[in-house]
Amino acid sequence: MTTQPLLSMLDLVAVREGGTVAQALEIAVRTARHAESLGFTRYWLAEHHNMPGIASSATAVLVGHVAGATRSIRVGSGGIMLPNHAPLVVAEAFGTLAELYPGRIDLGLGRAPGTDGATMRALRRDRVETEADFPRDVAELQQLLAPAQPGQRIVAVPGAGTQVPIWLLGSSLFSAQLAAHMGLPYAFASHFAPRLLQAAIDLYRQLFRPSAVLLQPYVMIGVPVIAAPTDEEAEYLASSTYQRVLGIITGQRGLLRPPVENYLPGLPPAERAAIADFLAVGVVGGPQTVRAGLRALAQATRADEFMLVSDVFDPELRLRSLEIAAQANNA
Template identity: 75%
Template sequence: MNTLRPVPLSMLDLVAVREGSSVADALAVARRTAQHVEGLGFTRYWLAEHHNMAGIASSATAVLVGHIAGATQRIRVGSGGVMLPNHAPLVVAEAFGTLAELYPGRIDLGLGRAPGTDRETMRALRRDRPETEEDFPREVQALQQFLAPAQPGQRVVAMPGAGTQVPIWLLGSSLFSAQLAAERGLPYAFASHFAPRMLMQALEVYRSAFKPSATLAKPYVVIGVPLVAAPTDDEAQFLASSIYQRVLGILRGDRRRLGPPVPDYVAQLNPAERAGIADFLGAAVIGSPQTVREGFARLLQATGADELMLVCDVYEPALRWRALGIAAQVMQSMGTQPHDDGG
C-alpha cells in the first residue's frame, strides 16, 4: 500500500464549437470554464492553435489568451501551443511580451512545430517555404533571445517582449521536441490527449537527456489527459460519445462541430472504428469519481508526470464544469487515501 501525492491540474481548451451554437457561444463557454477551474484551484488554462476547422475556435491563440487572462485573476494562461512555424518569432515575442506586461507572472508560451492544419491552409498562412529539421530549434532560440533582456548593440528588439522572459514550453507528440526540450532545459508537455502512442518513449528521452538551465533545474513533465467525469460510469460513457463522434470524424477527415451525446454510440461502430477511437484516446480517463481516481493513479504511476493537463469537451457546458469539479475533488483526495499499487 502507498499514498499517491496529488499533482497540479491544468486545462487545455480547443474552444469547441457545439452543434446548434455559435463561435461567440464557444468563446463565452471558454471564458466561463476558465473562471470555473480557477475557482477549483487549477494551475493553468492553455489554448491550442488550429486553423480551418469548423468545430474549433482557437485559431487566434494570442487574442484568446488575453481574453481569458482578462477574465481571471490568478490562473496562468497560455498557449498549448502556438505553432511556431506559422509565425515569425519576433511577432510571437511581441504578442506574448504584450500579454506579459498586461498580466505579469501569469502568461505561458507553449510552442509546437506542427502546422495545426491542412496543406492548403498552410499556404494561406504563408508557409510555402520548405521546412527543415533545423528550422524549429533555430526559431525557438530566436524567440528565447527576443524575450530575454536586450543586449548592448542588439539591432532588433521585441518591444514589448524584451526582458519579459515569458516561460517557454515545448510541446510534442514524438521524440523531436522531447530531445530539444531536454537540450535547452525547458519544461515539456506531451500531447497524449490525442497521440499517446509514444508517450513513455518521449518521457524517457526527455528525462535521460535533460540538461539543467537557468530556466529549469530538473525535468518537468505535463501530459495531456482527455477527461469525462460523471456520478456514474454509465453516464460518463454516454457523455463521452460526443468525443467519440469527434474522434471518428477526425479519423475520417470529417471535422465537424461537437455534437450532443448519443445513447449506445460505441455499440453502433465496427471493430476498426472502435480500435481507432481507443488508440486516439489511449490516455483518456472516463467514468465515475472512483474510475477517475483509478485512471489518474494509473497515469501518474506509469509516467511520473508533474502535472496533468485535462481536455474536457462535454457537450453541455454545465456538465463539463461538473466533470472538472469531480476531477479536482478526486485529485485533492489522492494525497489522503491509500492506493494499492500491487506492491
C-alpha cells in the same frame, strides 16, 4: 507514494452543434473561471486553423481575453505553432500579454502547422519555413524575450525582458530531445497521440540538461477526462468525444455533437479500436473510476502535471466534469 500531479486544462474552444463561435468563446471564459476556482494551475488554448469546430485560431487574442476575465490562473498557448509565425511576431504578442498580465502568461510551442497543407501555405505565404527550422526559431524567441543586450539590432517591444516561460510541446521524440537539450519544460500531446508517451518522457528525463530556467525535468501530459456521478453517465457524455475523434480519424471534422446512447457498441470493431487507440490515456467514469485512472496514470508516468481535455457537449456538465476530476485527483 506517488504525488498526484497538478491539474491544468487545454481548451480548443469547441463550437457546438446548434451553437455559434461567440457562444464558444463565452463558454471558454466561463470554463477558465471555473478551473481557476478549482485551483487549476493553468488554462491553455491551442492554435488550429480552418477547422469548423474549433474557435481558437487567433490564440494570442484568446489568451489575452481569458487572462483578462480571470484573476490568478496562468493562461497560455498549448500551443503556438511556431513554423506559422516569425519569432519576432510571437515575442511581441506574448511580450504584450506579459506586460498586461505579469507572471501569468505561458508560451507553449509546437512545430506542426496545426492545419492542412493548403491552409498552411495560406498562413505563411512566401515565408519559407519547415519543421527543421524549429530549434533555431525557439532559440531566437528565447533571445527576443530575454533582456536586450547592448548593440542588439532587433528588439521585441514589448517582449524584451519579459522572459515569458517557454514550453516545448510534442507528440514524438523530436521535441522531447530538444526540450531536454535546451533545459525547458516538456508537454506531451498524449490527449490525441499517446503511442510514444512513455518513450518520449523517458528520453526527455534521460537527456535533460539543467538550464537557467529549469533545474530538473518537468513533464506535463495531456489527458482526456470525462467525469460524471456514475460510470454510465460518463460513458454517455463521452460519446461526444468519440464522435469528434472518429471525425478526426476519418477526415470529417465538424462541430462538437451532442451525446448519443450506446454510441461505441454501434460502431464497427475497427472504428472502436481506432478511437480506443486515440484515447488510450483517457479517463472516463464516475468519481471512483476517475480517481483510480488518474492515480494509475500518475504512477505510470510520474508526470508533474496533467493537462485535462474535456469535450462535454453541455457546458454545465463540462464544469461538473472538471469539478469531479479535481476532487478525484486530490482525494
